[in-house]
Amino acid sequence: MDVQPKYKTLKNYVLKHIQDGTYKTKETIPSENELCKLFDTSRVTVRKAIDELVHENYLYRVQGVGTFVQDFSYHKQDTTNRVDLIFHDNNFLFSEFNSNIILGVEKVLSQAGLNIATYYSMNNADSQYDKINNAINEGAKAIILCGCLEEEKNTKLKEFVNCPIPIVCIDRYFETLPFDAVIGEDFDAGYEAGKTFIEHGCNNIGYYYPYSIESSVTKGRLNGLLQSMKDNDIVINENLVISHTNTKKENVYDYNAISNNIHNYLLNNKDLQGILVFNDITALLFYKEAARLGIRIPEDIELISFGNFYIDSIFEVGLTSFNQHVDKMGEEAAKIIINRLINKDDRRKIVKIKYELVRRKSC
CATH class of the missing domain: 3.40.50.2300 (Response regulator)
Structure with missing residues (x-):
């Protein structure tokens, strides 16, 4: 049986006392030190619980004074x-x-x-x-x-x-x-990316998705890319197609782990000519790891991404990317x-x- 995290227990305790009127509107709740002693826990745990209740509008902070119970009569009118x-x-x-x-x-x-x-x-x-x-x-x-x-x-x-x-x-x-x-239109975008690579003479084409949690978005893009390759009689190399990684869910944005994964991917796939990646952040990590290995973009590998955000300006060569509007x-x-x-x-x-x-x- 899963054990509830201590911050969650503390959060539920405070929330219960707000809802039953023990902690009254516009009055302070016990201090962080008092809650630490009551639950025999750290200030980090207490702050995590209180932060969530503040974000959820049950509490609000006054700098240097304390943490107060939100005025729900006002809050309800506001909703x-x-x-x-x-x-x-x-x-x-x-x-x-x-x-x-x-x-x-x-x-x-x-x-x-x-x-x-x-x-x-x-x-x-x-x-x-x-x-x-x-x-x-x-x-x-x-x-x-x-x-x-x-x-x-x-x-x-x-x-x-x-x-x-x-x-x-x-x-x-x-x-x-x-x-x-x-x-x-993820499928259409994946198809267009594949068509672009093929028009540029790329035969060894890959797809890289950096997370372990697959979604309709990445499935659409990958399926479009693969369909464009099939329609143009390009052989699909399964080693080049990364539809998910072993990134842990709780560290889904661990960019060091993703960089290491990309580094190994490039080392193991030296025949790669074109790569479609999930977003501009992933493209930046690809660009960095390729440079470390002496791989040139676009001379050695062509790169297409999704986002077309400010991060594009970081790239020396300019990133080809889909504007998702x-x-x-x-x-x-x-x-x-x-x-x-x-x-x-x-x-x-x-x-x-x-x-x-x-x-x-x-x-």
């Missing part, structure tokens, strides 16, 4: 026209991706008199589900879910199929779950929500956004 936007991460390398989605969502929702509240689950699936429950319990109008840290067969999102408010997924598609979704994803997700709230349309909606290949010197 009347609220849509919760929940990201799986706030990693600084994803900041441009996230901010563009926010801009797109806000542009549409503001015209309908709706506000957005943005939350980050920080790579923690349990935190993601807590935030979904909070949105439901606090009276939010709808939820936009950007990213999911679980594969479809294992996801706990199944628990929300009868959610009383609309849930729209961005950049993920769950075939067996009824949620609306806004996704990219994530601001449009945000806009379409907001439109789906408005349609559901106003027209009560209960038909599942899947919107696909076309990517644009921005050609630079890496391919």
